[in-house]
C-alpha cells in the first residue's frame with residue numbers, strides 16, 4: 001500500500017496547483033483522476049477556449065493553462081494515476097494514529113493523513129443525444145462531445161447540436177475552416193451570450209452557417225464511420241437527410257457526485273461544505289477545494305480554487321507535523337525551488 005502526504009482526488013487545475021503548494025512545503029502527493037488526461041474541465045470541455053482571468057496571464061487557452069500548471073509542478077514529487085476513479089474513502093488506524101485510505105476502480109490503495117477532494121463537478125459525463133441508441137459506437141468516427149482539435153473539422157461537413165455557449169462559440173469558430181457548418185437546435189432560441197448569437201445569425205445571413213431550427217437528431221448513419229444523418233423537423237414533422245462527416249453534441253454535462261455521496265461528508269446543494277479558514281470538510285483531514293466545495297460567497301473560478309488549496313495545504317502540513325510552525329516563504333526567495341528549476345541568479 002502506497003503512503004503519501006496528500007492524496008488528491010481530481011487532476012483539474014486546482015488538483016494540479018495543490019501539488020505545487022504541497023511541494024513548496026516539502027510534501028509529496030498522489031493525484032488520481034478518472035479522466036484519461038490531467039486538466040479537468042479545462043482539458044475535457046474547452047481546451048481551445050481562451051481564459052482571460054488568470055492573474056498576470058492576459059490570455060491563455062485552457063489547454064495552455066493546464067500545460068503551464070504541469071510545467072510548474074515538474075520540480076515536485078508526485079504520482080499521477082489516470083483513468084481510475086476513487087470509489088472508496090475510509091478511516092483507518094495505523095499504530096494508534098488516524099489515517100485515510102482510498103481505493104480506486106483499478107483496486108489500487110493509497111494511505112495518507114490528508115485527502116484533498118478537488119473533484120470539480122464530480123465525475124462528469126457529457127449528455128448523449130436523447131433518442132439515439134448507442135451514439136458512442138461512433139466516438140472518434142464522426143461523433144464527439146467536445147472539440148479537442150480544431151484541425152479535425154477542416155474541409156468537413158460538420159453538424160453542431162445544442163443551444164448554449166459552447167454550441168454558439170464553436171459554430172462561429174469552425175465556420176472559418178469547415179467545408180460546411182450546420183447548427184441544429186430544437187427551438188429558435190439560444191441560451192448563450194447575446195453577442196455570439198448575433199454573430200452566428202450574421203453568418204447565417206452570409207450563408208456561412210446553416211441554421212436548422214426547430215430540428216432534432218433522428219438517426220446517425222454509416223458503417224465504419226458517420227456519413228449521413230436524418231433530422232426531424234418539428235414544424236413539418238418530416239424526416240430530412242443530410243450528408244455529414246462530423247457531429248458534435250454539445251448538450252452539456254451530467255454532473256454526478258457519484259461515489260462522493262457515500263463518503264459521509266456534509267454536503268450543501270450537492271457540493272461539499274467547508275470552513276473558509278482551511279477548507280476542511282466535516283471530517284478532519286479531508287479537505288475540499290475548487291468547484292466541488294461550497295461556502296458563503298463561493299465562486300466557481302479557477303483562481304478561487306488556487307486560494308482555497310493554498311490555505312488547505314497549510315493545515316495538511318500541520319496534521320503531518322503537529323506542533324511545528326508551517327514554513328512560510330516567498331517563492332522569490334526559495335533557493336531550493338530555484339535550484340530545482342535551474343534558475344540562474
Ligand SMILES: Cc1cc2nc3c(=O)[nH]c(=O)nc-3n(C[C@H](O)[C@H](O)[C@H](O)COP(=O)(O)OP(=O)(O)OC[C@H]3O[C@@H](n4cnc5c(N)ncnc54)[C@H](O)[C@@H]3O)c2cc1C
Nearest residue numbers: 010012013014033034040041085086119120122290291302
Ligand atoms: C466552458 C467553460 C468555460 C470556463 N471558463 C472559465 C474562465 O474563463 N475562468 C475561470 O476561472 N473558470 C472558467 N471555467 C470554470 C473552471 O473550468 C472551473 O472553475 C475549474 O475547472 C475548476 O477546477 P477544479 O480543479 O476544481 O475541477 P475540475 O476542472 O472540474 O476537475 C475535477 C476533476 O476531478 C475528477 N474527478 C471527479 N470525481 C472523481 C473521482 N471520484 N475519482 C477521480 N477523479 C475524479 C474529474 O474527472 C475532473 O477531471 C469555465 C468552465 C467552463 C465549463
